[in-house]
Amino acid sequence: MSIIDIIRRGKKLKLFIFIGIPMIYLLIFFFIPFLIAFLYSLGMFKQVVYQYVFVPEPSLEYYSGLMKFPGIFKSIQRSFYYASLTTLGTFLISYPLTYYIGVKLEEKYRDLAVLIIFTPFWINFLLRVYAMRFILHEAGMINLILRLIGIISEPIKFLGTDTAVIIVMIYSYLIFMVLPLYGVLEKLDVELLEAAATLGATPFKAFIKITLPLSLPGILAGSLLVFIPAVGEFVIPELVGGPNTTTLGTIIYSFFLRVRGVTGWGIGSAAALIYIVLILVASYVYMKFVGGEVRLG
Amino acid sequence: MSYAVELINISKSFGNVRAVRNVSLQIRKNEFFSLLGPSGCGKTTTLRIIAGLEEPDSGVVKLDGKDVTYVPTHKRNIGMVFQTLALFPHMDVYDNIAFGLRMRNYPESEIRKRVKEMLEIVRLSGLEHRRIHQLSGGQRQRVALARALIVQPAVLLLDEPLGALDLKIRQHMMVELKRVQREVGTTFIYVTHDQSEAMVMSDRIAIMKDGVIQQIGEPYEIYMKPRNKFVATFIGDAINMIEGDYLEPGIVATSLGQIKTIASDEYFGKRVIVAIRPEKVLIGSEVTGDVDNVFEGTVSMTIFRGAFIEYRVMLGHDIEFIVFKPHVGSSAPLLTPGSSVKIGWNRDSGIILVE
Incomplete structure (x- = not known):
């Protein structure tokens, strides 16, 4: 065997280690379970006592069961509503924030500023969301401050409402928008803006024509990172919401963990499948719409 | 007749560093004027002050006789070619060159005509729809020049634009720049640390060191009659x-x-x-x-x-x-x-x- 052959084999080994092993991991922990869930949703895979039975006749029984579930369409709609507002809210907060950190702030303070934004995320997610219950409570800090400065006389009831869910979701997902945006804005070449100014562009026009298009890859990545998990969010609507904040996520959660059994898992799997299809469609439309504008280098 | 650019007692510091000290200059219309000096001599800062990208601590900047010291860059009638060229990476050659005209709200038909003319001047016809990363160094250089010139600025500022090019292309671009300057008849202010660039192209040269102008004169004059030891050793x-x-x-x-x-x-x-x-x-x-x-x-x-x-x-x-x-x-x-x-x-x- 020649040296070149050994090197070639070495290359193949590296490819296997760095791509093959993660792929095997995904196969075992994602694709196969996903296939099982798919079979479950079609009633083709059942657990009878301690036996797993494969039934070769697909049926849409669980899907129709899910469609008959009261408020299902409203919940799906609500999931997308929450996710859209969360994406928009995190974007509106993150863009100016990361712009000023990544472009305007002196370079030596940038890492520190990003670190400060990160600090809430050192605390356990459940704990953070749970703490928000106290802040949003009628006797909580927000109501207290609003009353002290005299904006309201009666406490506002946040908990159990859409507002509470969206506030907490924006707070929880913020970092997933901040990081990709910071990534593109920190690399923005300020000389491009100076060049635009020498060509007669006002700061606003330079922003629209240069900064915004060049940060589009970050906007795209950030909004997908926020939107996709936000559609499936179930902890936040459970903890700060109420009967009127059921989402697709809470429905999947309750079928799998509350209803359980063959039917619970069947309907839960059907809901998870619908969730995936909707996400794929929404992401595709979004990438077509926004991503079509993204042209790199 | 007023000067194209006049600097009166301009000073600028960054922290403790006095980048530009009491610089006064008069640059005539249609002149090819170079600011020459070693790195850190304040030449680029002087250029950026003319462009309005830096505000001087003291002194007056006049463009065509008018005081523009506190006028923002986008309202000054200048063009600039940056050292890094600063071409817009998300636009093709055409859109880069058309940018200045679009900012001035020219109709698209007029823009098309003028971009075409400009592409001919810088000899880039046929490349209008190339992306910037598909161009060679010399071609990028021409795009940057065309983009700055198309708005017919009263003054074109060039910040070491040839620095990144190979010697052969650089020598070629020097002659090209001089040709373009004669063709468009615009005042060029050229910043460089390369004395041969300054000698080849300039009508007059100002030599700077430590933020201070050492001598201003025609290339011949500076070469033959350097005023001090620094100029004598720096030139030639x-x-x-x-x-x-x-x-x-x-x-x-x-x-x-x-x-x-x-x-x-x-x-x-x-x-x-x-x-x-x-x-x-x-x-x-x-x-x-x-x-x-x-x-x-x-x-x-x-x-x-x-x-x-x-x-x-x-x-x-x-x-x-x-x-x-x-x-x-x-x-x-x-x-x-x-x-x-x-x-x-x-x-x-x-x-x-x-x-």
């Missing part, structure tokens, strides 16, 4: 210098003995440097009886430089003279290292410098 390939005391009119006493120079009362009694350009030094049979200063030396090195020959000649123990000689015909006698040789120069070839 090399210069020979001997220190001495100017004790009597037209005579400087040095470690080599008396050197005859031009007579000028202003140096009387001062410690001076006599500087002679290598091509002004006579060598071997050229040194005839009527040459003013003649010295005996030893050839220490002979270097073939292509267009000419460079001799290093030791005078005494510690003074080495550099002599450039064109080679005439194929029989030009090469002096071999170690041989004794006479060198000399006439008094009007020597430049007197005060530290």
Whole structure:
């Protein structure tokens, strides 16, 4: 065997280690379970006592069961509503924030500023969301401050409402928008803006024509990172919401963990499948719409 | 007639660094003017102050006679070619060049016409829909030039735009820049640390060091009559210098003995440097009886430089003279290292410098 052959084999080994092993991991922990869930949703895979039975006749029984579930369409709609507002809210907060950190702030303070934004995320997610219950409570800090400065006389009831869910979701997902945006804005070449100014562009026009298009890859990545998990969010609507904040996520959660059994898992799997299809469609439309504008280098 | 650009007592500091100190300049219309100096001399800061990208701590900036010291960049009628070129990476050649006209809300039909004209001037026709990353260094350079020129700025500012190019392309682009400047008839202010670029293209050059202008003049003038030691050494390939005391009119006493120079009362009694350009030094049979200063030396090195020959000649123990000689015909006698040789120069070839 020649040296070149050994090197070639070495290359193949590296490819296997760095791509093959993660792929095997995904196969075992994602694709196969996903296939099982798919079979479950079609009633083709059942657990009878301690036996797993494969039934070769697909049926849409669980899907129709899910469609008959009261408020299902409203919940799906609500999931997308929450996710859209969360994406928009995190974007509106993150863009100016990361712009000023990544472009305007002196370079030596940038890492520190990003670190400060990160600090809430050192605390356990459940704990953070749970703490928000106290802040949003009628006797909580927000109501207290609003009353002290005299904006309201009666406490506002946040908990159990859409507002509470969206506030907490924006707070929880913020970092997933901040990081990709910071990534593109920190690399923005300020000389491009100076060049635009020498060509007669006002700061606003330079922003629209240069900064915004060049940060589009970050906007795209950030909004997908926020939107996709936000559609499936179930902890936040459970903890700060109420009967009127059921989402697709809470429905999947309750079928799998509350209803359980063959039917619970069947309907839960059907809901998870619908969730995936909707996400794929929404992401595709979004990438077509926004991503079509993204042209790199 | 007002000047295209006038700077009056401009100063600018960054923290403790005084980048520009009391700079005053008058740049004429349609002039090719260079700001030349080593890195950190304040030339780029001066250019950015003209562009409005930096605000001076004190002083006045005038464009076409009008005070624009506090006018923002986008309202000044200037164009700029950046050192990094700063081409918009998300746009093609056409959109880059059209940018300035679009900012001025020109109709698309007019933009199309003018971009086409400009592409011809910078010789890029046919490449309008190329992306920036698909262009060569020289082509990017032309796009940056076209983008800045299309808005017909009163002044075009160029910040070391040729720095990143190979020598051959750079030499070519120097001639191109000069051609374009004549063709569009715009004032060019060119910042560079490369004296050959400045010499080739400029009508006038300002030499800067440590934020201070050392000398302003035509290339010939700066080369022949440098005002101080810094300018004399910075400009040109090399210069020979001997220190001495100017004790009597037209005579400087040095470690080599008396050197005859031009007579000028202003140096009387001062410690001076006599500087002679290598091509002004006579060598071997050229040194005839009527040459003013003649010295005996030893050839220490002979270097073939292509267009000419460079001799290093030791005078005494510690003074080495550099002599450039064109080679005439194929029989030009090469002096071999170690041989004794006479060198000399006439008094009007020597430049007197005060530290």
